Amino acid sequence: MTETMHTFENGVDLAAALSAAVASKLAAAIADKGMASLAVSGGSTPKAFFRALSSAPIDWEKVTITLVDERFVPEDNPRSNHLLVKENLLKGPAASARFIPLYQKVETAEEAADIVTNKVSAASLPFDVVVLGMGTDGHTASFFPGGDTLEKALDKATPAGVMAIHAEGAGEARLTFTFSSLENAGLLVLHIEGEAKKDVLNKALSGDDEAEMPIRAVLTRASSPVEIYWAP
Numbered sequence: 001m002t003e004t005m006h007t008f009e010n011g012v013d014l015a016a017a018l019s020a021a022v023a024s025k026l027a028a029a030i031a032d033k034g035m036a037s038l039a040v041s042g043g044s045t046p047k048a049f050f051r052a053l054s055s056a057p058i059d060w061e062k063v064t065i066t067l068v069d070e071r072f073v074p075e076d077n078p079r080s081n082h083l084l085v086k087e088n089l090l091k092g093p094a095a096s097a098r099f100i101p102l103y104q105k106v107e108t109a110e111e112a113a114d115i116v117t118n119k120v121s122a123a124s125l126p127f128d129v130v131v132l133g134m135g136t137d138g139h140t141a142s143f144f145p146g147g148d149t150l151e152k153a154l155d156k157a158t159p160a161g162v163m164a165i166h167a168e169g170a171g172e173a174r175l176t177f178t179f180s181s182l183e184n185a186g187l188l189v190l191h192i193e194g195e196a197k198k199d200v201l202n203k204a205l206s207g208d209d210e211a212e213m214p215i216r217a218v219l220t221r222a223s224s225p226v227e228i229y230w231a232p
């Protein structure tokens with residue numbers, strides 16, 4: 001829909017500005033309705049942002065945090081996004097937030113998706129804040145090019161909730177919130193760092209094939225404006 005580019009000199013400045021923007025949106029939601037919800041991405045980019053946000057002076061007991069997407073691995077696996085959030089965000093003041101994991105100890109990602117969809121929808125949707133990342137293949141959340149359920153996951157008519165998705169570039173099976181769960185967030189952020197990702201973003205903005213670059217769904221069809229945070 002519309003996007004605004006917020007450019008910073010470095011990742012430290014970006015983390016400070018992004019955490020201030022996210023904390024202020026969460027505080028406004030708490031003031032307004034007594035609670036707030038936040039869905040964050042995993043991967044390597046958000047660490048500094050998580051650390052900055054964890055000390056924000058807001059009423060964390062009223063905040064529900066979950067993941068935009070998760071790898072289908074237990075929490076103690078180094079590839080777990082839950083582990084990343086636990087070690088970097090759920091500490092200090094933010095340790096009193098309620099965290100809803102996407103991974104469940106069941107056989108398949110499909111079963112886990114059903115369980116977690118029931119847990120999250122009523123409590124947290126629509127999200128007050130969603131922070132997306134982007135891979136150099138143009139994926140966001142776990143909307144991977146070539147993903148077996150990509151078309152359904154990106155269809156706005158697919159209900160809000162969590163789906164399983166399998167793709168060659170994803171490593172393991174994935175759990176992802178559907179597009180309709182993310183596109184209407186009160187604050188919708190795309191957080192990317194490095195020149196390579198800026199090039200990927202520019203490529204995404206210059207075309208419209210979502211199967212090739214699923215991030216295009218967010219850039220062109222999200223009903224909320226997309227706030228892009230970038231640093232070299």
Ligand SMILES: O=C(O)[C@H](O)[C@@H](O)[C@H](O)[C@H](O)COP(=O)(O)O
Pocket residue numbers: 041042043044045046068069070071081132133134135139140141142
């Ligand atoms: O679990 C994940 O992999 C993600 O949530 C994913 O969508 C991530 O945001 C991008 O892959 C960027 O990852 P990097 O920050 O590691 O480049």
